[in-house]
Amino acid sequence: MRQQLPIPLFSTDQTLLSDALQWAHEGIKYAGSKQKLLAPIFEAVKDIPCDSVLDLFSGTTRVSRLFAGIGSSVASNDLAEWSECFATAYLLNDREASAYQPLIDHLNSLTPIDGWFTQNYGGIDYEGSAVQQNGKKALWQRHNTMKLDAVREEIDRLSLTPLERSIALTSLIYALDRVENTIGHYVSYLKRWSPRSYNQMTLQVPNLRISNRENFVFREDAETLLDHFRASGKHFDLAYLDPPYGSNNEKMPPSRVRYASYYHIWKTVILNDRPEIFGAAHRREDSRDKISASPFEEYRRDEEGSSLALKALHRVVKKTPAEHLLLSYSNGGRATYAELVDVLADSGELITAIQMNYKKNVMANMTWTNQWIPPEDIPNVEYLFLIRK
Ligand SMILES: C[S@@+](CC[C@H](N)C(=O)[O-])C[C@H]1O[C@@H](n2cnc3c(N)ncnc32)[C@H](O)[C@@H]1O
Structure with missing residues (x-):
């Protein structure tokens, strides 16, 4: 027993x-x-x-x-x-969370731009449907990918320490996660916009401790x-x-669950490397199972x-x-x-x-x-x- x-x-x-x-x-x-x-x-x-x-x-x-x-x-x-x-x-982290507020405020104040992320993941509202210019389903609303494009370029342009850069990118990913149009992973997107995707993406200082x-x-x-x-x-x-x-x-x-493909977009946000993409979800080429296989995800x-x-x-x-x-x-x-x-x-x-x-x-x-x-x-x-x- x-x-x-x-x-x-x-x-x-x-x-x-x-x-x-x-x-x-x-x-x-x-x-x-x-x-x-x-x-x-x-x-x-x-x-x-x-x-x-x-x-x-x-x-x-x-x-x-x-x-x-x-x-x-x-x-x-x-x-x-x-x-x-x-x-x-x-x-x-070695500083109070409040020390990063000016950096986050600066990133929130940038003028949105129409860049690589907008062209590949930004969509408009067509009678409630989430569509990109090419007719595919979209991951974020265009107003948010335009902010993403501006913030991501600025993070590379600023002379940040590795720690500051990690804090800015963590804040950006959390902000994007709050306005996405998925069921929780990134191998397919919702046909009709999720209610949260209409919100304005806003970065916040993460809950940091020294x-x-x-x-x-x-x-x-x-x-x-x-x-x-x-x-x-x-x-x-x-x-x-x-x-x-x-x-x-x-x-x-x-x-x-195949982690590299489910969360391919976060790798692209971190690297900002404009990778080759494929399929309806615009996944990174290197997120294909044959390339990114983990021995722990092996089914054979x-x-x-x-x-x-x-x-x-x-x-x-x-x-x-x-x-x-x-x-x-x-x-x-x-x-x-x-x-x-x-x-x-x-x-x-x-x-x-x-x-x-x-x-x-x-x-x-x-x-x-x-x-x-x-x-x-x-x-x-x-x-x-x-x-x-
Ligand atoms: C079940 S999740 C861990 C979740 C985590 N404990 C949490 O609370 O968020 C498994 C993790 O293993 C990672 N992973 C897969 N293969 C790996 C490998 N060969 N070496 C190290 N990490 C690997 C994935 O990226 C994924 O984040």
Whole structure:
């Protein structure tokens, strides 16, 4: 029988935690973001040392901020350029947020221009429909892409430090995310304009704090970074692993989340490199699956029938130089519960496994166990496994 453990009560860390949760809240809409799981993540690790924490697939950096907010020294890593940008803004900041207000005010005051972004992503309102000049569906309204064109050019023109540049770009991406015309990712756009797309895009200073610990920001393939850590003897108290889950839908491999294609536009905003684009959504050429494939998004199996994504996860779990490892996964993902258990049991001892019904109130729907027992077959379950290595 599955063992039901009581959900531990928050200790004296309650104030610190709510403060960190508040800091970690803001960010883009992102498939797999752990915005709703921050409190359970904290619950899972609150009784173990967390002085140094590695967030190996940091995405929106919400989990990195949770740990930095409770006082950990954090190393944040992701393959995406914009994740590196957010992590730099939040984790390496050394000034009060108000110090950046003049820069943000200046960017908001620019005269809009008709540039590359407007030509490729700006649309007009044709009886409520979102159309570009070429008749394709549009990502933003023209008045907002014209602001984007002006702001993005100005960020390159100004002599900004890497930190200021990251803060300006984070602010720009958040402002664009508030007025987009999508269902949350960027491989197709809505036929009729979303109500938010009519709003004027306005940049705001992100919710920044001065870092009082030494934090680190990386943009590396996870396995490559772990190889560097091992070679240099770097070790962490805790590593949080939240890899792409892939999909267990064998018949529809393209149904899985592919991060480089889903969020191609943020890479283009960061690089401002006017890339070759293709398809109805005007994706970057280098966001094609064959070019930007991540081993964790791989749906194929090897000659022996083993899942390539699971093998990549196995290697990463083994290589992670940390006393404790917390793994996030979903029961809609490529690996089954039994396969995850095999991978984790090969590297450590299970301390806690938590299952949460993601679509409902997660705190009210958590099941805790300290045994490797498969869950009942219910949809939309998120797992958190804590192991001691
Ligand atoms: C499930 S998301 C992480 C979400 C994140 N925890 C959050 O709360 O926003 C998985 C992340 O893995 C990143 N990723 C994919 N392949 C990677 C690789 N080989 N190395 C490092 N990061 C990778 C993606 O860019 C994506 O941001």
